[in-house]
Amino acid sequence: MNKHPNIIILAGTKADESRHEGDFPYYLTEADGVPLIQSLIENCASLNPDKIVCMFPVAEVNKYHLRNMVAQMHPAAVAHPVHESTMGAACTALLASEDIDNGSELMIISANEILDEPFHKIITSFRAQDRDAGVVIFKSLHPRYAFVRLTDTADVIEAAEKNPISPHAVAGLYWFKQGKMFVEAVKHMIRKDAKVNDSFYIAPALNELVLQHKKIGAYRVEPAQYRPLKSAAQVHAYESHGSRA
Structure with missing residues (x-):
C-alpha cells in the first residue's frame, strides 16, 4: 500500500453569487494572516501526500x-x-478520477469544515486498525450533517446524509485505503440513484463498502474540535479568532 496518499479538498463548484462585491471566497478567509486553504494544505503536508487536489469553481x-x-x-x-x-x-x-482511481490511499476533506486534530494522527489510527476506510465523527443530532451507525466495536455499518440515524455525525473527513475503492463505490451509488435532495453525497457511498464487507473505522473527536464554516457568522468568527475560536 502506498503510504503517500492523494488528498482532495472540496471548495465548492460554483462562485457564490450572494457574496458582496469585493468579498473573497470563504476558503481565502484569513486567520493570523494565513488563508484557510493554506492552513488546510499545511495540515495535509504531515501526511507526505503524492498530490493535493483542490477543487475550486473555475471562475474563482x-x-x-x-x-x-x-x-x-x-x-x-x-x-x-x-x-x-x-x-x-x-x-x-x-x-x-485521473489522480485518485488507483491503489494509493485517498483522503477527502471539505474546505468549509475545520478539524482541530492533526490529520496524520487520524490516518495513522485507521492504518493501525487495518481499516479499508474511515470517517471522523463527533456527537450531534443536527440534520445538517451526515451520520453513521456503529457496532459495539466502532465499525461503521450504515451511513446516511442529513438523516440522524445515530448520534455519530461525520466531521467532514473521509479516508480510503485505496482511491479506486472510493471511485467504484460512488459509481455503484450513482447507478442506484442514491441521491439525497437531488445530490450525491460522499457518506452514502460507504454503504456500498459495507455491502462488500469492508472494514470502516470511526475516529471520534469532541464537538469543540469540529467547526463548520457554513454561515457568514461562522466565517467571521474564524477570521476573528482562528481555528480555536
Missing part, C-alpha cells in the same frame, strides 16, 4: 489566480477547476 480559479497561489503552498498541491455545478460532493470528487 481564474479571478483569484488560484493555480499560482496553491502551487506555492505545497509542491504537491494543484488547483482543479470545476467548470459547472455537479450533482453533489461525490460527483465533484470523481472529477479527480
